[in-house]
Amino acid sequence: MSDNTLPSGHTRINSLEMRNITKRFPGVLANSNVDFDVRAGEVHALLGENGAGKSTLMKVLYGLYGPEEGEIYLNGKPITIESPTDAINQGIGMIHQHFMLVETLTVAENVALGLPSSRGFLTDLDRVSERILELGKIYGLDIDPNAYIWQLSVGQQQRVEIIKALYRGAALLILDEPTAVLTPQEVNEFFVIMRQMVADGHALIFISHKLHEIMDICDRVTVLRDGRKIGTKIIADITKSELANWMVGREVSMTRELEDIPLGPARLQLENVTCKSDRGTPALRGVSLDVHSGEILGVAGISGNGQRELAEAITGLRDVTGGTIHLEGQDVTNFRPGVLTERMLSYIPEERMKDGMIKDFSIAENMILREHHKNPFANKGFLMLKTIAKHSDVLIDRFRVKTPSRDTKAGNLSGGNIQKVVLAREISRQPRVLIAAQPSRGLDVGATEYVHAQLLEQRGNGTAIMMISEDLDEIMGLSDRIAVICEGELMGIVPRDEATPEKLGLMMAGVAPEEA
Amino acid sequence: MNEIFSATVIIGVLSSGIRLATPYLYAAIGETFGQRSGVLNLGVEGQMLLGAFASFYVALTTGSLVYGLLIAMLVGALMGLAMAYVTVNLHAEQGISGIGFYLFGLGMSELLFKMLLGTVETVKGFSVVPIPFLSQIPVLGEIFFQQNILVYIAFLLVPVAWFVLNKTTLGLKIRSVGENPEAADSLGVSVARIRYFTIILGGTLSGLAGASMSIALLNVFQQNMTSGLGFIAVALVYFGAWRPWGVLAGALLFSMVNSLQLWMQVLNVPIPSDIAVMLPYLLTIIVLVATVSRVRSPAALTKPFDRGD
Numbered sequence: 128m129s130d131n132t133l134p135s136g137h138t139r140i141n142s143l144e145m146r147n148i149t150k151r152f153p154g155v156l157a158n159s160n161v162d163f164d165v166r167a168g169e170v171h172a173l174l175g176e177n178g179a180g181k182s183t184l185m186k187v188l189y190g191l192y193g194p195e196e197g198e199i200y201l202n203g204k205p206i207t208i209e210s211p212t213d214a215i216n217q218g219i220g221m222i223h224q225h226f227m228l229v230e231t232l233t234v235a236e237n238v239a240l241g242l243p244s245s246r247g248f249l250t251d252l253d254r255v256s257e258r259i260l261e262l263g264k265i266y267g268l269d270i271d272p273n274a275y276i277w278q279l280s281v282g283q284q285q286r287v288e289i290i291k292a293l294y295r296g297a298a299l300l301i302l303d304e305p306t307a308v309l310t311p312q313e314v315n316e317f318f319v320i321m322r323q324m325v326a327d328g329h330a331l332i333f334i335s336h337k338l339h340e341i342m343d344i345c346d347r348v349t350v351l352r353d354g355r356k357i358g359t360k361i362i363a364d365i366t367k368s369e370l371a372n373w374m375v376g377r378e379v380s381m382t383r384e385l386e387d388i389p390l391g392p393a394r395l396q397l398e399n400v401t402c403k404s405d406r407g408t409p410a411l412r413g414v415s416l417d418v419h420s421g422e423i424l425g426v427a428g429i430s431g432n433g434q435r436e437l438a439e440a441i442t443g444l445r446d447v448t449g450g451t452i453h454l455e456g457q458d459v460t461n462f463r464p465g466v467l468t469e470r471m472l473s474y475i476p477e478e479r480m481k482d483g484m485i486k487d488f489s490i491a492e493n494m495i496l497r498e499h500h501k502n503p504f505a506n507k508g509f510l511m512l513k514t515i516a517k518h519s520d521v522l523i524d525r526f527r528v529k530t531p532s533r534d535t536k537a538g539n540l541s542g543g544n545i546q547k548v549v550l551a552r553e554i555s556r557q558p559r560v561l562i563a564a565q566p567s568r569g570l571d572v573g574a575t576e577y578v579h580a581q582l583l584e585q586r587g588n589g590t591a592i593m594m595i596s597e598d599l600d601e602i603m604g605l606s607d608r609i610a611v612i613c614e615g616e617l618m619g620i621v622p623r624d625e626a627t628p629e630k631l632g633l634m635m636a637g638v639a640p641e642e643a
Numbered sequence: 644m645n646e647i648f649s650a651t652v653i654i655g656v657l658s659s660g661i662r663l664a665t666p667y668l669y670a671a672i673g674e675t676f677g678q679r680s681g682v683l684n685l686g687v688e689g690q691m692l693l694g695a696f697a698s699f700y701v702a703l704t705t706g707s708l709v710y711g712l713l714i715a716m717l718v719g720a721l722m723g724l725a726m727a728y729v730t731v732n733l734h735a736e737q738g739i740s741g742i743g744f745y746l747f748g749l750g751m752s753e754l755l756f757k758m759l760l761g762t763v764e765t766v767k768g769f770s771v772v773p774i775p776f777l778s779q780i781p782v783l784g785e786i787f788f789q790q791n792i793l794v795y796i797a798f799l800l801v802p803v804a805w806f807v808l809n810k811t812t813l814g815l816k817i818r819s820v821g822e823n824p825e826a827a828d829s830l831g832v833s834v835a836r837i838r839y840f841t842i843i844l845g846g847t848l849s850g851l852a853g854a855s856m857s858i859a860l861l862n863v864f865q866q867n868m869t870s871g872l873g874f875i876a877v878a879l880v881y882f883g884a885w886r887p888w889g890v891l892a893g894a895l896l897f898s899m900v901n902s903l904q905l906w907m908q909v910l911n912v913p914i915p916s917d918i919a920v921m922l923p924y925l926l927t928i929i930v931l932v933a934t935v936s937r938v939r940s941p942a943a944l945t946k947p948f949d950r951g952d
Contacts, residue, residue, distance in 0.1 A: 191829070191950065212831030227826035229819045230942070240819050241830035244812045291830075 134265045137296035139167045139328045140218050141202050143188075148197035150183055154531035157183040158194070161356045163349055165299065170321065170331045172341045172362075174374050175351035176571040178529060178541035181334050182224070184351070185301045189221040190214040212241075220292025221301040224334075226284050228276045235259060235272040238291050255294075262293050267323060282313035289320065299330040306340055307569065318344050336374075336571040338367050350374050375573040385607065385623070386587065391420025394591035395441070395560045399450035402440045410436035412615045413450065418560065418591040423582065424620075425606030426595040429635050433615035434595045435477060438564045441593070442474045443467045455559060468497055473558035475549055477565045477595070479542075483549040486538030490530055491519035493537045494552050522551040527577070543574030550581055561585060564595045579605060599628055613637045650782075652906060657786045660895065660902035661794065662860060666691070666852040666869075667894035668797040670876035671883070672804045673848030675890055678880050679808060680841040681821040681943035682730055685741025687849045688873025689748020690722045694853030696752040699864040700759060702766050711858050712851065719850020722748065723843040731838045734947035745873070753866045760864070768862035769793055793855045800848075804887040817841060821941035824948040834948045849873065871924065878927050884938040893930070897923050 133139050144164040150157045158180045165171040173181045186192045188199065190208040198205055201217055208214050214221070228237050239255045256272035263270055268286045276284060285305060292300055302321075306314045321344060325331060333345055341348055342362060350357040350373055357373065365373075372378055395418040404410035410433045418424045428434055439445035441452060443464040451460045454470055476482035484493045495504045495515055503514045519533040526547045530540060537548060546566070553561065563582060567575040582605060586592055596602050602609055609626050611618040611634035619640035621630065634640055670687050677684045694715035702711030726744055729735045769791040778788040808814040816837050819827040824834045852873070857864045875897060883889025904919040912919075 189829075210831060211829050215831060221829070223829065227823070227829040229823045229826050231822050231939075232815075232819060236815055236819075237826075239812075240815055240827065241832040242812075248811050248813060250810060250812055250815055 133298055133329060134327050135262060135293050135296065137218060137298055140298040140330050142166045142200075143202075143219075143299055143330065144200040145184070145188060146198050146200065148184060148187055148194050150180075150187055150192055150194045154535070156354050158187070159354045160196075161351065161354070163356070165330045165332055167298070167328050167330050168325055169346040170325055170333050170344055172345035172348040173332060173334045173351065174336065174338075174341060174348055174370070176336070176374065176573050177543035179351040180354040181351055182303060183354075185221065185303060185332065185334065188214070189219060189301060215295045215297070218296055218298040219301070220295060220297025220299070222285065222288045222292065222303060222305055224303040224305075224307065226288055228284055228287060230277040231275065233273055233275050234270055234279075234287050234290075237276060237287060238272075238294050242295070258294060259290055262290055266290075266293065266327075267320060282309055282316065285309070285313075285317065286320075297329075299332070300324070301332045301334075303334045304336075305333070306335060306337060314340070338370055338572065341370065342367050352376055371572050374571075375576075385583070385605075388421040388587060388589075390422055390607075391589055391591075393417040393419050394455050395593065396453040397441070397450065398453070400437075400440060400447055400452060401449035402436055402445055402447050404436060410615050411440060414612070414615075414617050415450075416610055416617060416620065418593050420559075420589045420591050421586060422607040423586050423592045423594050423605050425602040425609040426593060426612055427599065427602045427609055427631055427635060428597070428612040430597050432612050432635075434564070434597075434612060436615070437612070438474070438477070438562050438593075438595055441562055442472065471556070471559040473497075473553040473556065473561045475546075475553050475561070475563040475566055477568070479546055479549050480538075484537050484545065487536055489534045490523065490528065490537055490540070490548055491515055491533040493548055494519045494522055497552060498556065522555055525555075526551040526581075543570045546570060546574065546578060550578060554581060554585055557588070558585075558590055560591045560593075562593050562595070565597065566594065567596075567598065567601055575601075599631060602631070603628070611635055611640075652910070654782060654785055656899070656902050656906050658789070659905065660899040661786060662790055662898075663901050664894045664898035665794050665797045665855045665860065666872055667876050667879060667898060668800060668891065669848045669852035669855060670873055671879040671890045671894060672800050672887060673845035673852070674877055674880045675804065675883070675885060675887060676808075676817065676841040677845040678944055679821045679885055679941055680817045680838050681824060681941055681946060681948070682727075682838055682842055683737045683741065683877075683945045684723075684726055684744075684842060684845055685738055685874070685877060686722065686726055686744025686748065687741075687845070687852075687876055688869055688871070689745035689751075690719045690846050690849035691748070691853035691856070691869045691873045692752040692867070693722065693748045694719045694850030695857035695868060696755055696853075696864050697850070698854035699766060699857040700755070702768075702858045703760075703764060708769055708858055712854050715850040715854035716847045717850070719846040719848070719853070720843050721846070722850075723846020724839075726846065727839045727842040730842070730947065731835050734949065737945045737947075749867060756864060756866060763863055763865055765863050766858055768857075769859040791859050793851075793859045797855065798891075801887045801891045808887065813840075818941075820948075821943050824943050824946075828948070828950060838948075849876075852876070875923065875927055878931055881938075881940070882930050882934055884934070885941060896930075897926065900926055 131139055142164060146162055148158050148161045161184055163184060175181050183192060187194045190210045190213050193209065199208060206217060235252045235256045238259055239250060239252060244251045245254055259272040268290055270283060270286050270290060305317065309317060321331060335341055345362050347359060347361055349359040397414055397416050399413045399415055400411055401413055402411045414437065426434060436445055440447050443462050447461050451458055454472060459467060498504055504511055516533060523530060523533060528547045529544050537545060566578050570578065582592060594605060603626055607623055608620050609631065610620045611631060613635055618634040621640060670691060674684060674687055697718045698711035698715035701714045702708050722744060729740045730737050771789050772792055774788040778784040808817065816827065816832050820832065820834050820837045828834050856868060879890050879893040882893035901923050904922050907914060907919055908916050
């Protein structure tokens with residue numbers, strides 16, 4: 128094996144350079160004269176807030192977008208990439224943030240898709256399977272070629288994506304937020320694979336906004352902000368907080384003190400609440416808790432232990448099969464969401480793209496979804512368009528939503544800005560009770576900081592807040608009290624100053640607080 | 644009443660049932676390809692009507708049934724091409740544009756009929772080609788192997804379609820484009836090219852389906868002679884869970900019911916003919932209600948693909 132060959136048998140890419148890349152979308156300059164380069168044997172991180180232009184730059188490299196300006200050099204020679212096929216032929220592979228897998232096909236079929244077959248127009252899945260096992264052995268990617276994608280866990284699906292790229296001879300891999308969907312254990316396994324690939328001479332581009340991951344796995348980092356390159360640094364020369372400030376462009380506080388607020392009366396009271404999951408199995412088994420005015424009650428737990436059902440039971444989206452829910456002393460069990468809205472309950476749903484807004488509606492329309500039928504937004508059934516426009520302009524300004532205009536479709540915004548729209552709608556009406564589910568999931572450092580500040584401001588205003596989160600840092604940073612839920616049961620409620628990650632972790636695994 | 648259970652009648656019902664399955668099979672197998680690639684073509688009926696007229700007219704004027712077949716396929720393919728342009732390039736809503744193509748085919752075939760023929764005439768269509776030896780088998784031979792050539796081809800189409808969809812690289816591309824076009828696109832598969840191919844193929848087969856009625860089954864052309872058969876073919880694709888063998892089962896079920904009701908009328912079974920004629924359509928609704936929730940349709944069905952560039 129010569130120095131220039133990878134274990135997969137393909138030629139390595141010693142250097143790849145993107146120069147002066149400019150890409151425009153209607154109303155947005157996504158990339159503006161961006162330079163970027165990566166070499167064999169390194170992980171180069173691409174860092175930036177939501178909407179900074181990271182994905183756009185990588186889609187240009189992979190041939191999915193044609194840039195208005197700029198050149199790409201491979202091993203010093205200029206190349207043109209006009210389609211994914213061109214990119215693949217040059218040895219460039221991409222693992223997309225949302226997996227590009229066909230769920231109803233097998234692993235081997237997904238790998239073979241689009242490639243010429245050794246049997247002409249007939250498929251050669253047996254040979255493909257052999258090669259998959261071979262590659263799996265070389266790179267430590269254990270996978271069954273005959274399994275259907277829908278049968279695989281998210282971590283396994285990601286391995287299929289990597290094998291797909293390696294099978295096509297990828298020497299350079301673009302990893303677009305590969306860890307966003309993984310559990311901590313899966314992230315560790317994934318890093319082992321990444322280190323192996325780098326040691327073998329692959330070039331990796333790693334997109335993430337989790338700073339500790341970048342500190343952990345990368346050699347160099349390039350920061351983008353508003354579509355422009357801010358700079359490139361060697362990871363060894365920079366600290367985590369420097370990196371955070373550099374990305375956002377200002378000082379970011381990564382920890383915060385809670386100001387003392389006198390605890391008000393209980394505004395939300397759950398008494399022995401039970402409900403069923405979508406599949407009809409018990410999801411909540413007798414949950415009792417209170418949320419008071421001026422406090423944030425954090426609800427911690429491992430994903431899928433009844434958190435979603437809890438939020439939906441309170442907000443009237445799911446039938447409560449037992450127990451009672453009181454809102455400001457009045458029984459509201461199984462009230463419809465509309466009635467609960469009238470009583471000033473607000474909800475920031477976990478699936479903000481699906482449950483939090485209507486993608487094809489404009490920002491202005493999304494901002495009045497909850498109160499569109501009431502004064503001042505409507506009068507005798509007619510929408511008051513001027514008021515609505517003014518209202519949304521005020522909120523766009525106040526919540527710093529980055530958008531070309533209030534008429535932009537909400538679906539065209541980045542994740543962080545979508546969350547700001549939801550937040551603006553739910554908070555600006557001065558709710559009495561606020562349910563926030565995974566409020567910062569998928570958001571970058573700057574947007575997370577902003578969301579947290581808004582929640583704390585609401586706390587200061589006396590709103591009773593229930594914050595459901597799987598992120599322990601978020602839970603411990605913001606909550607006055609922490610309720611831990613496991614398999615639909617409340618394991619206990621821990622005051623802020625008694626909570627440690629170890630204790631919460633044990634309770635999340637089902638250990639009673641006295642023993643934890 | 645007893646005669647309906649006689650051997651002759653049962654063989655007659657089954658034999659004509661096999662024959663009547665022909666147009667369903669062509670149309671539904673063609674539609675299967677389209678839907679597996681994510682395109683719902685509701686214009687099948689229109690493609691069939693134009694195909695039926697074109698083949699009938701050409702066969703009548705030239706005396707060549709082969710020319711008739713070719714022109715039916717060409718007409719179907721051209722309508723498929725137009726449908727592909729509208730849905731793939733212009734991203735039009737598939738259901739609505741399909742209905743547009745149906746109405747075009749309906750009106751155009753009627754107009755051409757009035758302009759070029761004016762009265763109902765008959766042609767000598769494809770004759771029965773008994774298959775040597777097999778056609779001698781008692782009962783079975785008569786049911787299956789004493790049919791015209793278009794019947795045999797229609798039934799052969801089922802395993803061929805199954806093979807293409809499941810064992811070839813083209814089939815793999817078609818299935819992936821119908822399930823996750825973004826994934827297929829990211830691997831260099833041209834979503835547009837695959838969809839053009841399947842829609843034109845579907846149109847070609849729908850044209851054949853029409854020809855199988857006007858120059859093989861009935862040997863006449865009448866206005867709206869397909870009377871909803873093309874729509875049933877679309878329903879059959881759902882019934883067959885997007886699989887050629889399932890489509891075959893559905894086609895046989897419907898053609899057998901159809902054949903039965905025709906024989907019932909011939910034998911003067913005391914059931915009002917309106918009710919009897921209604922049977923296949925009633926069955927469509929019942930079967931669809933019973934099956935549709937059971938199976939998963941191709942995930943990208945009716946969704947236009949746009950890379951977003």
